[in-house]
Amino acid sequence: MAGGGGGDEVRSGAVRATLAEVAEAAEVSISTVSKVLNGRPGVSDERRAHIERLLQEQGYNRRTATQATMSLIDVLVFEIDSTWAVELIAGVERIAREHGLGVVVSGTLDRTQADPRWLDAVLGRRPVGVLLIGVQLPEAPRGVLQSRQIPVVTIDQGGHARPTEHSVGSADWTGALHATRHLLGLGHRRIGIITGPDDMIASVARLSGFRAALEGAGVELPADYLRRGEFHHRDGLEQGTALLQLPEPPTAIFASNDLQALGVYEAARSLGIRIPEDLSVVGYDDLKAASWVAPALTTIRVPLAEMAEQATRLLVRLRDEPGFAVSHIDLATSLVVRGSTAPPRD
Amino acid sequence: MAGGGGGDEVRSGAVRATLAEVAEAAEVSISTVSKVLNGRPGVSDERRAHIERLLQEQGYNRRTATQATMSLIDVLVFEIDSTWAVELIAGVERIAREHGLGVVVSGTLDRTQADPRWLDAVLGRRPVGVLLIGVQLPEAPRGVLQSRQIPVVTIDQGGHARPTEHSVGSADWTGALHATRHLLGLGHRRIGIITGPDDMIASVARLSGFRAALEGAGVELPADYLRRGEFHHRDGLEQGTALLQLPEPPTAIFASNDLQALGVYEAARSLGIRIPEDLSVVGYDDLKAASWVAPALTTIRVPLAEMAEQATRLLVRLRDEPGFAVSHIDLATSLVVRGSTAPPRD
Structure with missing residues (x-):
């Protein structure tokens, strides 16, 4: 799960040095310090508080921590505060969590454009994939994502479904x-x-x-x-x-x-x-x-929940099988008869 | 914005090599390839498509890209699909975007506990800070976040507001x-x-x-x-x-x-x-x-929108001034009189 590249050893080394210093100052083993850092049991409350204080004093901070490979899905949502969007976001979050993926949520008020800063941020985060909810991306950012091999799945109520794009919709x-x-x-x-x-x-x-x-x-x-x-x-x-x-x-x-x-x-x-x-x-x-x-x-x-699930599972599948054939899934809709319909009076 | 540590040069070198190969194959400059990668203008559609194809063929992918420092806020939300939560999330997202921060949203159905995997994921992501919406974290994960110098702000409708924690609430x-x-x-x-x-x-x-x-x-x-x-x-x-x-x-x-x-x-x-x-x-x-x-x-x-804004701004402030004094902000509420209240009949 290391971040790739030659830098990890250097950083891990720095981390170990810091941990060793704290362990020495606290008169405990490095593994005890590690337990405190990672919230694992087996350390008394008093000792834990002491070690936490030392870690802070010695400037142990995230910038020296081993960088884990990011496991994120990027979701771009049109009108993020709509009741409709929230049911989809909740579904995405649940399935992503099952797969150990974090969900980065971004809002937009333009259905047909991506803020260039959004694209930059996504490239910086290098997510497993991008999920578009109610948004249609222009060709240019699509090309950029494609060249970085970041798959895109559209929940298609937003845009023109295209034959070349993965999407999940309903009937x-x-x-x-x-x-x-x-x-x-x-x-x-x-x-x-x-x-x-x-x-x-x-x-x-x-x-x-x-x-x-x-x-x-x-x-x-x-x-x-x-x-x-x-x-x-x-x-x-x-x-x-x-x-x-x-x-x-x-x-x-x-x-x-x-x-x-x-x-x-x-x-x-x-x-x-x-x-x-x-x-x-x-x-x-x-x-x-x-x-x-x-x-x-x-x-x-x-x-909506099932659509979100299918779209998220499709992204996970595209991560594992980058060549997976383009697919479009339409889920069934159903009529729910309640009190607002009746025969006409005349 | 580089990811810190000695690894960046190694990785940047690898990236440049790949870009140079693609540039040579496409008979264009490295800066043209870079334009395509980053979606900038100044490249004809035809040439852009050609370069994107070459980038894919040559296996240019995210694992070799320069790793940007992650700029994320982690938000843990109780009952993420509630109408109440979504108005807060929308507010957080808007302010975070202004500050160039991505928002990772996680849901929980337990108001008083954090899933251990959530904590692990947060530590891996090393966000600017953690925002709790309707959730109260136990001491152990709080201590872990504190020792990593990851600030926490609570939108306090969820838990017991404590004197030692940053929070934003309403009256x-x-x-x-x-x-x-x-x-x-x-x-x-x-x-x-x-x-x-x-x-x-x-x-x-x-x-x-x-x-x-x-x-x-x-x-x-x-x-x-x-x-x-x-x-x-x-x-x-x-x-x-x-x-x-x-x-x-x-x-x-x-x-x-x-x-x-x-x-x-x-x-x-x-x-x-x-x-x-x-x-x-x-x-x-x-x-x-x-x-x-x-x-x-x-x-x-x-x-709700203002509470979300204040909480997000507070996290940004804590990033820039880690020693910022613990603060609790309560925003004003107001009565909105509509049609559901009237004098009693008797």
Whole structure:
């Protein structure tokens, strides 16, 4: 686990000298000092405190410690404080820990660019691999990572999935198809949609699945029933308000994520429209909050924890088998029916 | 920024040799190869692709790169997927990035212990410092970190704040006092509380502030109006249901965090009790969801982003001034009045 190169012996030598000095001053063996340094048992509390004090006095510090090979995964996350991102980060952290890997988390507010300082930092850290959550890297930094043999796995809700890149996603098209068929099955014919950003493949796939379900049922989508937004609460509020104020408003709204759906809830409340009596709402993701709101939200469950796990395991595999064939994994989504959907009144 | 010790020259030499070989094969200068490696402009796309291919063929990889000094902060987080934790992590990441520091995030489900492998990994990474979020480390790992001169800052909602440790918190006692005075000011006299865990100082301080407000107003706290829980939605649901089913239920409930308060919402809904007409509810934290629920939640705003910033800045300061005096910072909380509180009916 040493850091490679000829420098380790020199540094180890310096470390041993320091440890020997401390051991001599404390009148204990070097192995006792080592126990204290590494928090192992077998040293009395009093002696431990004494040795710790001596280590500090003698300037034993990290700069002289043997440098272990870093075992890190670098994760770049779009909108790191989103509820969606945190469920993915938690999943990555858990699997990485199982493999003895640390997780370095960096945030970005730009979905299509990497801060050059981020790339420099990653090259300095030389991680096992890079995981992109909701971010699409341009060619230049991709080329740099590739030339350093740092593999990249994308959790693909962010960018354009490319045939040459490893990615893990979920069945967005199928999920949206099921959500819309659920509304059609309840008898809805006037169904609006709030989409996510056009440049995110997950948004495009969800809109496409929505359209396919309508077409399969012979139901028209009026132009003003299609509203574009970001994946935020405020987009659900704004676009939901616009939909509900149309001369002939929809009886059901498919929101492209749960945060938008909660925004639609607020739009309906402020207009005195009841869910599900007057309006059915379907979300997407199944965040925890989806089951806490009233009425509880009917939504498509995206297996965020499993996606994070698969992506992390793929990085580990790429470390062990650098030539592993490019793979794209799509995990299944499922419809969770709760209280926000019902047959239309008319 | 070199990694210290005598090894850098050896490794730099090896790197230069590889770069020279690639430069020769590509018939370009070493500086052009370096540009490609570091993603800098000034190389045509075609030539860049060619050089990247050669770098891969010649086995240029991270193990031979110059090892930069690692500039990391290690963050250990209790319940990493909680909404509360993510707002803190986002704040830490932002300030760390400003200082060119990477953030390694580790999760734990035990509030009072560190996984020994976590400590080993931290020692291997030799971070600038350790930040504890909602976690209390035992003496042994603290001693180890201290002997390695790795400073520790606690965001103190987790543990017992100790006089010898750096920490950043918020005014829990005052916040609870204000929340309770708000309920008293509306005319409530039957006020219940759901607390957090007994071993978390934030819980104890909030209960204490609650009691102080009641005592100041000469209002009794019946024993069955005090319910203990964890900081989860389900505790609000369970304990809220218990409170509301008492022979003489409270007209107001102070929940010790927002998740509990949302659980109380669900308890009230399932019992047909209206908020705020039949029951006032106050939460604590002011998570984003607090303003999304109906009615929007009256709560105490904890400045999570500012706490994260202060804690991160303190770590940076401790790196630059290792002898910096032990400090504890408490940031102000504030009452946010929304729709979940109103005068009692009787």
